Amino acid sequence: MRVLAGLDGSLLDPEAPLLRADDLGALRGDGVFETVLVVDGRPRELEPHLGRFARSAAMLDLPEPDLDAWRRCVRAVIDAWPVGEEMALKLVYTRGPEFGDGSTTAYAMGLPIGEGVRRQRAEGVSAITLERGFAPGHAERAPWLLLGAKTLSYAVNMAAVRYAQAHDADEVVFVASDGSVLEGPTSTVVVVNERTLRTTPPSSGVLPGTTQGALFRGAERAGWTTKVEPLRVEDLRSADALFLTSSVRRITRVHTLDGEALANPERAREVQAVLADLYEAEYI
Numbered sequence: 290m291r292v293l294a295g296l297d298g299s300l301l302d303p304e305a306p307l308l309r310a311d312d313l314g315a316l317r318g319d320g321v322f323e324t325v326l327v328v329d330g331r332p333r334e335l336e337p338h339l340g341r342f343a344r345s346a347a348m349l350d351l352p353e354p355d356l357d358a359w360r361r362c363v364r365a366v367i368d369a370w371p372v373g374e375e376m377a378l379k380l381v382y383t384r385g386p387e388f389g390d391g392s393t394t395a396y397a398m399g400l401p402i403g404e405g406v407r408r409q410r411a412e413g414v415s416a417i418t419l420e421r422g423f424a425p426g427h428a429e430r431a432p433w434l435l436l437g438a439k440t441l442s443y444a445v446n447m448a449a450v451r452y453a454q455a456h457d458a459d460e461v462v463f464v465a466s467d468g469s470v471l472e473g474p475t476s477t478v479v480v481v482n483e484r485t486l487r488t489t490p491p492s493s494g495v496l497p498g499t500t501q502g503a504l505f506r507g508a509e510r511a512g513w514t515t516k517v518e519p520l521r522v523e524d525l526r527s528a529d530a531l532f533l534t535s536s537v538r539r540i541t542r543v544h545t546l547d548g549e550a551l552a553n554p555e556r557a558r559e560v561q562a563v564l565a566d567l568y569e570a571e572y573i
């Protein structure tokens with residue numbers, strides 16, 4: 290099942306070719322994207338996603354996306370999707386054909402939620418820490434690295450996940466060259482101690498997560514403390530619970546880190562249930 294729409298809101302055949310062979314999105318990963326979770330016909334955190342989409346585009350010097358057109362395009366895909374079925378909705382925006390007239394490529398595509406994602410949501414994941422090789426100050430010093438932009442150049446992120454899988458783990462927590470914690474290849478790291486949630490600052494070159502944002506808003510409303518501050522790997526191990534959050538996987542528990550089971554899985558499951566409720570009550 291796939292639903293595909295162009296930026297003008299017209300539905301397109303998802304089985305038919307769409308990109309030109311010389312599209313810079315395909316040739317160089319030169320573009321940006323978002324993945325939005327849609328439940329019961331409602332896109333979750335759509336405006337934060339669109340805001341990040343526009344910021345990513347600006348970091349790549351792409352023409353400013355027409356967000357009203359994207360909202361219409363999102364609606365067209367949702368309207369064509371079977372009622373009651375969850376969907377991962379991808380927004381894709383590339384620099385368009387090489388040596389073209391400057392016109393960009395833009396489309397939205399709805400995809401079903403895979404079995405693997407459902408399993409990870411329910412059972413949690415094992416993760417390993419892997420170096421990403423940048424120092425925390427790199428994002429500001431080296432803007433051409435596009436740290437914190439959601440670009441189509443995800444080959445490295447996907448290679449990290451394959452590396453983890455080849456080493457008996459499901460997922461990855463990237464660490465900076467100074468050993469501080471960054472993020473997952475497609476997720477934000479969230480650590481819980483008692484009633485305090487912590488995550489790493491965007492200034493360290495991580496993507497600001499929309500799921501983490503909604504979760505922190507909900508937690509604050511419920512009287513929890515939230516902190517955005519540098520984390521060390523020891524903080525992950527000593528936490529009451531450790532999560533990787535992302536739009537499609539929501540709040541996924543990490544049960545094993547670098548081959549060692551994290552302490553007190555019962556407590557971590559309880560925390561997960563509480564956070565899931567906070568998030569479900571909060572997202573917009």
Ligand SMILES: Cc1ncc(COP(=O)(O)O)c(C=O)c1O
Pocket residue numbers: 324472473474475476477495496497498499500501534535536537
């Ligand atoms: C690198 C990276 N960090 C964090 C996230 C989590 O972001 P969100 O919660 O907005 O899906 C993603 C999502 O795919 C990501 O690719």
